[in-house]
Amino acid sequence: MTGNNLNDIGLSERFIREAAMYDNNLHLARVSAQHKDMYRVITESGEMWAEISGKLAYSASVNDDYPVVGDWVLVDRTEDTAGHAVIRHILTRKSCFSRKAAGTGQELQKIAANIDTVFICMSLNNDFNVRRIERYLAIAWDSMAVPVIVLTKSDLCDDLPARLRDLEAAAAGVDVVVTTSMSGDGYTGISQYLQKGRTIAFIGSSGVGKSTLINRMMGEQMLATKEIRDDDKGRHTTTHRQLLVLPEGDGVVIDTPGMREIQLAGADLSRSFADIEELAAKCRFRDCEHEAEPQCAVKKAVEDGTLSAERLENYKKLQREMVFEERKSTMSAAQAEKQKVVDMMGSLNYCRQVLKSNRKYKGNK
Template identity: 45%
Template sequence: MEDRILKLNEYSALNQPAASGLTLARVSATSHQQYTVITTAGSFAAVVAGRFANLALGPEDFPTVGDWVQVRLPQTPTDVAVIERLNPRQTVFLRKAAGRAAQAQLVAANIDWLLVCMALDANYNVARLERYLAIAAASGAQAAVVLTKKDRASDLTAQLTAVQAVAAAAPVFVCDATKRDGIAALQQWLTPQATYALIGSSGVGKSTLINLLLGTQTIATQAVRAQDAHGRHTTTARQFLRLPNGSMVIDTPGMRELGLIQADVAQTFDDIQTLAQQCRFRDCTHTKEPGCAVQAAIAAGALPAARLASYQQLQQEQAQNQALRGKARENAKIKRMFGSKKQMHAMIKAAKHRRR
């Protein structure tokens, strides 16, 4: 394992230096607010300081895999380190947590490249890929598409054409785990010292792909259901690994759903954005307005109607979730400062009364 652990002294110069008494570390694994951090002194189990937890308004205020943190090291290596500070993030990938509440769930931070994985079997879904790319675009990291299970493709040429159409400038790699050189192109493309995070649905083969990149069976894998290619959550906690070529890779749990909170829909659908500039009306909704360039492109066969539907759905979903998230964070702030809205109003009323 030591040959895959990040050598912190190669990267610490790029980060905010640690305060007096603290040590710079990078989070290598998380599970239920239990952390593993890597420092120049080795690897330690860690928890966040009480003050750190008290100031947090939501899950995104806590560390995640890939974060640079400042820790207070224990006197003995078997004891727990305490995370005192979180360094500013360069990039962060987050999604809406499962359920009705618009609460954010951190996936990974300080990533150079997000590798969006999609299988070419029954898991293949271009609309889902558009969703992943929209969130990836907002993360600050660059995105690449990794198509797995080439041996199970129903129509590789058509599938690849459709993926390249929505991927735009993002690199696209096709992998086949059944062949010795099935991931050669991806291996050659990975850059030493860069950080990559693999994201995608359960069952797309992320763990298998990482094992091939590592050259060992480090991560457990499971079979998927034959009828729909849905997989089990083989990876249940995020983890940070160093590849033989010096690249860092983050394995993330498979996602059954990917709710939008922070997404760049405009960048992902820049073809629609460009067409919209030619519409007769600036506030065109691209539905029934006369002179709509987007609808004209659909009628001419230049733009799939399904792509416009996906664009409109993601725009609406993002707006709704961002509003709910903002309200949730404001309520959390009020609760931390006053205990409840009722107590806040009582304190405001009392302050007004004293000023009379």
């Protein structure tokens, strides 16, 4: 790749002004891929390998301090004739999609940075799950990017209107695009979001068709694809995050490995569950837990059928996860594991008490 116009791939005045605060001998570049300790970066002269400086590595206390795909960085050269470029600074991110890293620690995993639009992809077969979409939306809104739901493989869906109705409450105010891989124009609905200087990221379970859509956008077979297996569990085709420049300078797209279940690092429930929070403001008690409190507007909505019990339960589940993560951030790893067991046993004890109460009630009848 040569002769890049950095404005076409997302460079804005905001980053130019910040870059001007540093050494004039440094050059703007965008991270397009990461392979262990090495990075691919796009400069005005082409794409090349880069590594972070010793000073940057020394000051990086957590993964959050390292570059991620989509980052704008400052490097010491624009050509690799004299060796790899060195990344000296990471510019302030305008948005960042994150999740909790695997394991029991508190470390976050940055998925991609400086995204304008997040395409939440879900297949219209047995992979379809409204509760998972609610989780993705909560995280997407928290990232500061705009979410768009992309429903793939519409040719496999027997009742598309029913699926769209299922999304009405879960995705109020969010654009929904329906695509198919069976026809040449089956992905044209997403073309309206492509634009010079804009960055789109694809997230979703493995095998839902992300790579197929990106290949169509690129106009060539850039990414390997695999179909969902008979048990509807997708295969992990994409093994690492990568940024691709779209033809004709129509912005860039970031592909990510499939994530069937994504752990919360942060979530914006006020936007993804705005209907419930509006109802909660009408409850008699400000600290209402929407369980057995009198004059609970949320429970009344469930009883009236205007709010699904499943949506309310998922809202409470995500709330509990956020509270647990906030509590865990102040605990040691051992304390966090202990608290997790305590919370679980507390739920079990509650169930035992309910069963015991029911048996007692029946015995007194």
